[in-house]
Amino acid sequence: MAAVHGVRALLSLHRSALFQRSFGLIPVQLTSTCLPTRLCSATTKRNKARPEQKNCNKSLLENLHLMGVDVEMARQRQPGVFRRKSLTNEQGLAEFLQSKGASSEEIASIISRFPRAITRSTEHLEERWELWRKILNTDSEMLSVLERSPESFFRSSDNKNFENIITFLTSLGFKTKDLQRLLVKAPRIFCGSLDLTRQKVNFLKDICVELGGTNPEQFTKTVLYKNVFIFSESIKRIRTNIDILRAYLGLGNSEMLAFIQGSAAKILVLSTEYLQNNLNSVELKMVSLGCQKADIQKLFYTYPVVLYISPATLSPKLECLLKVGIKVEQILETPRVLDYSTQNILGRLEQLQEVEYNFQKNGIGILDCSQKRFLAKMEKLKL
DNA sequence: GCGACCGGGGTCTGCCATCCCC
DNA sequence: GGGGATGGCAGACCCCGGTCGC
Numbered sequence: 043m044a045a046v047h048g049v050r051a052l053l054s055l056h057r058s059a060l061f062q063r064s065f066g067l068i069p070v071q072l073t074s075t076c077l078p079t080r081l082c083s084a085t086t087k088r089n090k091a092r093p094e095q096k097n098c099n100k101s102l103l104e105n106l107h108l109m110g111v112d113v114e115m116a117r118q119r120q121p122g123v124f125r126r127k128s129l130t131n132e133q134g135l136a137e138f139l140q141s142k143g144a145s146s147e148e149i150a151s152i153i154s155r156f157p158r159a160i161t162r163s164t165e166h167l168e169e170r171w172e173l174w175r176k177i178l179n180t181d182s183e184m185l186s187v188l189e190r191s192p193e194s195f196f197r198s199s200d201n202k203n204f205e206n207i208i209t210f211l212t213s214l215g216f217k218t219k220d221l222q223r224l225l226v227k228a229p230r231i232f233c234g235s236l237d238l239t240r241q242k243v244n245f246l247k248d249i250c251v252e253l254g255g256t257n258p259e260q261f262t263k264t265v266l267y268k269n270v271f272i273f274s275e276s277i278k279r280i281r282t283n284i285d286i287l288r289a290y291l292g293l294g295n296s297e298m299l300a301f302i303q304g305s306a307a308k309i310l311v312l313s314t315e316y317l318q319n320n321l322n323s324v325e326l327k328m329v330s331l332g333c334q335k336a337d338i339q340k341l342f343y344t345y346p347v348v349l350y351i352s353p354a355t356l357s358p359k360l361e362c363l364l365k366v367g368i369k370v371e372q373i374l375e376t377p378r379v380l381d382y383s384t385q386n387i388l389g390r391l392e393q394l395q396e397v398e399y400n401f402q403k404n405g406i407g408i409l410d411c412s413q414k415r416f417l418a419k420m421e422k423l424k425l
Numbered sequence: 426g427c428g429a430c431c432g433g434g435g436t437c438t439g440c441c442a443t444c445c446c447c
Numbered sequence: 448g449g450g451g452a453t454g455g456c457a458g459a460c461c462c463c464g465g466t467c468g469c
Contacts, residue, residue, distance in 0.1 A: 119440080122450040155439080158451075191438060198452070228437065235453070271437070276455055305432090313457065320459090352459055376429085383461060407428060412463045419427095 099124055105132050110150035116157035123157045134164040142171070142181050148189050156192035162199065169201050177208070177221050187229050194229035206236040214243065215263060224270055231273040245277045249284065253299040261303060268307035275311045282314045287346070290321060291339050306346045323353040327360065331370045345377035359384045363409075366391050368401050379409040390416060397423045 102124065106113050109132065117124050132153065139149045153159055162170075171184065174195070178184050188195045198204070211221060224231055231239075246265055247258035255261050266272055272280060287306065288298055302310070309317065321342070328338050341348060348356070359380055363373060373379065379387070390409055394401075397420070399408070408419060 120450090126450065161451085193439075200452085227435090230437080233453075238454075268433090274437080274455085279455085312459080316457085316459070347460080350460065355459080378430090381461065386461080405428085407430095410429085414463080 102130055102132070106153065109136060109153065110146060111157075112150070112154035115154045119155070120157045123161060126161070130160045131163055132160040135160050135162065135167065138164055138167045138171075139185075142185060144185055144189070148185070152189065152192040156196050159192060159196040162196060166199065166201065170195065170204070173201060173204050173208075174225070177218065177225050179222075183226070187226055191229050194233055198233050203236055204232055207232050207234075207239055210236060210239060210243075215259065220267070224273075228270045228274060231270065234273075239273070242273060242277060245280070246272075249302070250299065253302075254295040255299050261299070264303045265307050268303070269311060271311045272307070279314055280310050283310050283312065283317055286314070286318055286321065287342070291343055293343070297343075301343065301346075309346050309349050312350065317349055320349045320351070320353065324348060324356065327353075327357065328370075331360075331364075333370060333374070337374055341374055341377055345380070348377060348380060351380065355384065356380070359387060362388055362391060363406075366395065366401065368406055372401065372406050376406050376410055379406055382409065393420055394423075399423065 103113055106116065123130070135153070136146075136149050139152070140146075144152075174184055174187075175181070178187070208221065211224070216224070243262055246262040250258040250261035284298075284302065287301070291298075291301075293301060312320075324341075325335075325338055328341070333341075351359070360373065362384060363379065364370065382390075387409060394408070408416065411419070
């Protein structure tokens with residue numbers, strides 16, 4: 043996933059580099075040629091603006107091309123921006139971002155991916171930047187989040203809402219450090235309405251009370267800290283996933299409460315369909331290997347992350363372990379070996395076979411350790 | 426010293442649908 | 448009617464190291 047994003051970014055940068063290596067001279071060009079036309083056309087009456095509108099869009103396109111923006115990508119993403127009748131602020135945006143340390147390629151990439159950014163006034167941008175800077179420490183940290191997720195910074199024009207969410211989260215006991223973590227990891231959280239954010243928090247509190255918990259505030263904080271992306275998902279999805287897990291595992295209230303606050307927090311954001319499908323396929327697979335339902339329930343309870351693994355990944359992973367004589371009971375005892383990639387497991391199995399490692403006698407714990415520890419262990423085994 | 430157990434870190438944007446307002 | 452704002456979904460693990468008991 044990260045690789046895909048990286049490739050996209052690189053492609054984007056490459057495209058912008060092809061259009062223009064740098065637009066250091068562009069502010070002058072924009073001011074002298076394009077902007078007056080746009081300013082002029084923007085004052086034209088709406089019902090008489092059609093021919094001028096065409097020119098207006100043309101100059102906008104010229105500006106964006108000069109800036110190295112992937113206009114086709116931008117137009118495909120938000121065609122409305124290119125049809126709008128009022129003034130755009132591409133020059134102001136570029137100057138603003140440049141003043142914060144962004145390169146021309148980064149600016150082009152940002153506009154290509156979220157063209158509505160050019161509709162924001164410089165005043166709005168300054169105000170929003172200041173709000174974010176109250177949470178994050180440096181401009182470079184800000185730019186890194188903004189570059190990664192332009193939509194989070196530019197999608198909303200409601201700066202007051204951002205402030206309200208910060209105030210609300212602070213009232214829940216989130217410290218500046220927590221807010222920093224949230225903003226860096228999941229900036230989109232701060233784009234939702236305060237009302238919805240409040241609903242999500244109340245929903246988590248209700249779950250806690252429903253399960254007999256006595257400290258809903260702490261429960262909510264713990265769950266959100268374990269997985270901040272719960273904020274980004276719908277209440278419906280989280281509720282359904284909890285219900286599915288509860289129905290399958292048949293847990294009591296206190297166990298369920300601990301489960302949600304523990305490792306299950308990670309899988310609550312999965313698509314409900316994906317979760318259900320994986321649950322079914324893991325069950326089928328384990329039954330085919332001779333496991334009882336109680337074994338499978340225990341597996342899900344102790345290692346719910348197994349539901350994160352797609353059948354296409356899990357199956358070969360299990361097969362390679364079983365192939366070298368590891369028993370399914372051993373996997374159930376140490377499910378965390380499934381945490382590692384199939385490639386990693388295969389590599390380790392190969393090395394262990396070279397030293398005739400006996401899994402029956404020594405267990406499979408050696409597969410569940412960091413690379414550093416594994417290599418140290420291998421050195422000793424070879425001696 | 427060793428293995429077992431466990432918690433936590435990185436990474437999460439891009440796109441579509443729908444609603445609302447001008 | 449159209450653009451903007453917002454909600455929601457798809458995507459689909461891997462790895463490290465601290466601590467503790469033996």
